[in-house]
Amino acid sequence: MHGTIFTLLKRYVQTQYDHSSWVRLLEAANLSSADFDHKSVYPDEHMYRLIGEAATMTGLSADELHEKFGEYLVPDLMYMYQKLLDPNWTTLDMLEHTESTMHRQVRAEHAENNPPVLSVTRLSADELFIDYVSARRMGALAVGMVRGLASYYNEADRIEVEPTTSENGEHVRIWVRRRAA
Numbered sequence: 751m752h753g754t755i756f757t758l759l760k761r762y763v764q765t766q767y768d769h770s771s772w773v774r775l776l777e778a779a780n781l782s783s784a785d786f787d788h789k790s791v792y793p794d795e796h797m798y799r800l801i802g803e804a805a806t807m808t809g810l811s812a813d814e815l816h817e818k819f820g821e822y823l824v825p826d827l828m829y830m831y832q833k834l835l836d837p838n839w840t841t842l843d844m845l846e847h848t849e850s851t852m853h854r855q856v857r858a859e860h861a862e863n864n865p866p867v868l869s870v871t872r873l874s875a876d877e878l879f880i881d882y883v884s885a886r887r888m889g890a891l892a893v894g895m896v897r898g899l900a901s902y903y904n905e906a907d908r909i910e911v912e913p914t915t916s917e918n919g920e921h922v923r924i925w926v927r928r929r930a931a
Contacts, residue, residue: 751796752791755823766822771807775804778803778807779800781796817890823894825898831852831855834855840903842877844903852865865884868883876930877926887919888918896926
């Protein structure tokens, strides 16, 4: 997993809790802050350990934490990849084009980068399915990111997001629908 994600996880923990929570989380996961550089790629196991320890510390499930973190990630990722985005897109448009824009760029930046494969089926102007495929089993992160995109596009009150399969499988199907205003 790319170091940028770990850098953003650190900021998430520090803003939602405090710096000492991040230090305790690293210690519990047997990692150190020196382990993460935003330009490097790290073993997925580091993220699993951090989220697992965070779940223990907070009492939330790993899926809940992944969703919350996914929502948090969106503004920074949208800023990082803004040159690839069409300003006329809506939440559903962004979801439909994520694989061909942002994920393509992420894979091109480092051969080791391996974002999930998102296969999007647009059912109508207001509805789509996302088929998330990744051995990482972090579909809950994707669900959170969909919710974060809805907030980013000021559509949070109109977008319904529902995983139709377990959020921690290698293949997760996510249904997304925009309700009429």
